[in-house]
Amino acid sequence: MAIIKPFKAIRPAEDKASFVATRSYEEYSKDELKSVLKYNPFSFLHILNPGFKFHKNISGKERFRLVHNRYLEFLEDNVFLKDNEPCFYLYQISKGRFKTLGFFCACSVVDYENDVIRKHEDTIQRREKLFADYLDTVGFNAEPVLMTYADNSTISALLGTEASKSPVYNFTTTDKYNHQLWKIGDSSTIKQLQKAFEEMDALYIADGHHRSASSHLLAEKKKTKNDEHTGHEAYNYFMAYLIPETAIKIYEFNRMVKDLNGLSKEEFLIALDELFRIEKKDDGLYKPTQKHHFSMYLDGEFFSLYLRKKVYKITDALSELDTQILYKTILEPILGIHDLRNDKRISYGYGKHNVIQMKDAIDSGNFAVGFSLVPTSMDEIKAIADAGLVMPPKSTYIEPKLRSGLAIYEF
Known part of the structure; x- marks a missing residue:
């Protein structure tokens, strides 16, 4: 039984929504961030980067307090307004053939405790506490946890009806994505949506494990x-964006390693031969097309690696995962990479052009070898979460990536 609640969102004034909404803070280059802060006084980045006002880099608890102050200024200047009634907020992102439709709601920390909200990634306790302290100081949540649910015809019909109405926001950003938002305030529709989710056994975190963990820590x-x-207090809930499983787009993270751990190319290939059938590819860029097959770029050449399943034993959902297979057969035993999160010898990349970028990085001498995988599937994510297991770091790059500042949850 999954609990979802409507809430009174803090939202941009309609004429300022396109100026307020931002990508994730980490996505901006230093020059781009400086430009936005200089020329767009309504950007949510002013709240996240409060030191800009004083021409000073500010960190720690002082920054948290100033984030709260900038937020209050946006409210005082009517850049942000608060809705009078609790609502769900339907939000659609589209570009070309890509379209995703979901909604903002408040989800329960009790569901998080009781594994109704299921996880597939580990969190770092230090980061949990830091973000919990941040939330406690600023008093709001502006970045929702992205969660998925099993496709449901009742929910789809309800959301489709709402999406046929005139949106509150409708704007296109400079990356050519269109953004639309609708308020769902009708009590009957809200109750029908809540009932549909009450009949679900689980929701799955797609992106935002640290945000949900920190919200739970803050509630405690x-x-x-x-x-x-x-x-029933607001701190017992956190903001989430819920979309059906089929709307999630999952991409792979490639792996690049700086050296061969003291092995020559020939010694490395012989070590690989114990667990893989190796074939050299002579027809340019090579990407794998199925599970348990890997692409490797080494010394100016692409190789395909086919797992020898009679040698490698699959015992559970984690051992069947390609990122885990790569770790347990190559990265750890042969290349000596034990800590995938912190080892400076390994790097990760994603995106449709990443095989080219991986090749360029290795050809330039920055790395010795690279591996490309097929994307993890939603079924694999659910199997890992249902079993209470944890994926290796950088197993998935998930879209949609949401804009910050369109809906804010206060507690």
């Missing part, structure tokens, strides 16, 4: 300080 902290805690 506030609960212990509140003698009149009821479980």
Whole structure:
């Protein structure tokens, strides 16, 4: 039984939505960030980068306090307005053939505790605490956790009806993506959506494991300080964006390693031969097309690696995952990469042109070898989450990537 709640969002004034909405902070280059901050006074980046006002880099708790202050200024200047009634917020992103339709809601930390909201990634405790402290200071959540649910005809019909109405926002950003947002405030529609989700066994986190973990940590902290805690307080929920499983787009992360761990090319290939059938590819760029097959670029040549399944034993959903297979057969035992998250010898890349970029990085001498995989599937993510297992880092690059600042959850 999954709990979803409508909430009174803090949203941009209609005439300013296109100026407020931003990509994730980490996606901006230093020069691009400086330009946006200089020429767009309504950008949500001003809230996230409050030191710009003082021409100073500010970090830590001082930055958290100033983020809160910039947020208050946006409210005082009516850049942000607060809705009077709790709503769900339908949000569609589209470009060419790409289109995804989901909605913002509040999800329960109790569901997170009870594994109704299921995870497939590990979180780092230090980052959990840092973001929980941030949320506690600023008092709002502007980046939703991206979660998926099993495709459901009732939900699809309800959302389709709402999407046929005139949107509150309708604008196109400079990357040519169109953004539309609708308020779902009708009590009957809200109840029907809630009932449909109550009948679901689970929701799955696609992106935002640290955000959800931090929200849970914050709720625990506030609960212990509140003698009149009821479980209905705003801090018992966090903002999520829910979309059906079929709307998720999953891309692979390639791996590049700086050296062969002291092995010559020939010694490395002989070591690989124990677990893989190796074939050299002479027809240009090569990408794998099925599970348990890998592309390798080494010394100016592409190779296909076919897993010898009689040698490698698959025992559970994790051991069947290509990123885990690569780790357990090559990266750890042969190349000596034990810590996939922190080892400086390994790097990751994603995107449809990444095989070319991987080749260029190796040809330039920055790396010695690279591996390309097929994308992880949604079924694999669910199998890992259902079994309570954890994927290796950088197993998935997931879209849609949402704009920040269109809907904000206060607690």
